[in-house]
Amino acid sequence: MSGAVLPSPAARAPRRLGHAGFWLASAAVAALLILALRGLGSEYAYFAATFVLQYVVLATAWNILGGYAGYVNFGAAAFFAAGAYATVAAGKAMGLGLLPCIGIAALVGGALGFGTGVLTLRLRGAYFAIATLCLSVVLQTIVVNWSYVGGSRGAYVIRPREVPFGFESYGGYLCAVVVVLAAASVALARQIETSKLGLGLAALRDDEAAAEASGVPTLRLKLVATSISGAMMAVAGAPLPFLGSYIEPNSAFGLSYAVNAIAMPLIGGTASWAGPVIGAVLLATLQQVATVTISSAANLMIVGVVLVVFVCAAPHGIIGLFRRRG
């Protein structure tokens, strides 16, 4: 894992943006993207962009724990679905709109991530991965048996009739919200990566015992990482009920979210914020194209094959390919 993926700080220092600069830059990119999508103005463009960008958020969130800290989370779907169901429950109980629901989803996901962290702190590697898989099953069982949010029948979420902020359709508004979420999560991931937290996580990824011995508070860092990662994954799932107007446990907890959340950062490269973005845009676009032109079974096949080929042939992802040659 180490070596090729950790460039020396001195080599990159001259063209490195500050945190504020990067946040501004991602805000600018988000604004441009929203304008460009408005220019296209087609409902399908909005839907496809939302689909791709929710994966950008999910992959970036997974990478904070999986890439920076080296803890593989197989329960991405659980956090994603927790966010989606937080929207359903909060919307039904209090009649809240999308934005407050996203906030609630972040709280739920953060709490869930914190709980998972507390429960599984002593586990490493494969054990952590399996514990998260179990968490996913437990959560799905609870949702299936929770009739308030529809149980196994699923729940319908009606898009509000009035569209806020002068967007011409609710799809456009939803898409703009997800664009902002994606930009914010990428900027947050980059901030974590270049801060002391990121350095600590990288240290415990490479050798947890050595990091602990040299004074890195591994326990606290892991808890912070699981909480942030969980909150962001839940945020990625929060708009899902509005996107399809319908949600049911089997698809919300579907393994395709878990496999995508893992495949995208690994294909892009796990050591930097750009990896999950590249992987998510590439893979999600490919899937969207395959769904439209071939079939939905084929699009999962593509993910599997691409994942296997990449982990075999390019263990450090697309970014690793360029770094080694450059």
Add this chain to the structure above:
Amino acid sequence: MDPDLALLLNGIVSGLLLGGLYAAAAAGLSVSFGMLDIVNIAHPAFMVLGALVVALLWAATGLDPLLLSILLAPAFWAAGAGLYVVYHHFFERRGDEAIQGLAFFFGVMFIIEVGLVLAVGPEQHFADAAYASTTWRLGEIDLPLRMLVPAVVALAAIGGLALFLRRTFTGRAIAAVAQDREALRLLAIDPVRIKRLAFGISIAFAGLAGGALVVVQPVDAWSGHVFIGRVFAIVIMGGLSSLGGCVLAALAFGVLENVTASFFGPSWSPAVAFGCLLLVLAVRPQGLFGRVA
């Protein structure tokens, strides 16, 4: 007899039978995950592959499904050995098996499942053994042969595996590679060859478990998912590399799940069993029957 007591007894007995099936599914993983330290997430997918191949062959030939799965075992062994060669070449040799290897098996699982959907379709397949509709009755307790025969065959196969691991030279080398592969080199045994052999055995057991599964219930391409958590749970609860612990954990797991299903409804049974696993992981990570490393 008190109906509640009868229900409980029946739940326990059929839970034990179900546990036999789980033991078959988990035994192979106990070899690959427990002994070889290969986190083969795709194990249940191989089981489903076995189940569907058996179902197709049964439809074509009419032979007994369990017999077919035993006949298929060499083919599964070869597939497993081949997979290990790839895994070793790309991951183990380079030393980054942790995340990359997990992702590799995750991808393999997806390819198997989607490949099955594309090849045989998404519908359920089944194979009816000659004894499938017979049920023995002992007083109030039912013993359906559909469950009993696969469980007995599975336990016999696991017994054979345990004997092989304890009595033969190769078997002991497999147990040794789990403990210290460098020491094995000093004895002039090639650890890679031993691991290839052992991984083949684990996949062969997955195929066998598939044959047992298709006798018990109809199987579709995605049936493996519910087993991923279960088999890993069983292997961890059993203390990783101990086959005896694995069988005990499987039986306990089957009983727990079945009793919950009988009294609270089947939709709750996964949560109880997995809750137990989460507890075991949090409180006693070395497993119920494992020793402290």
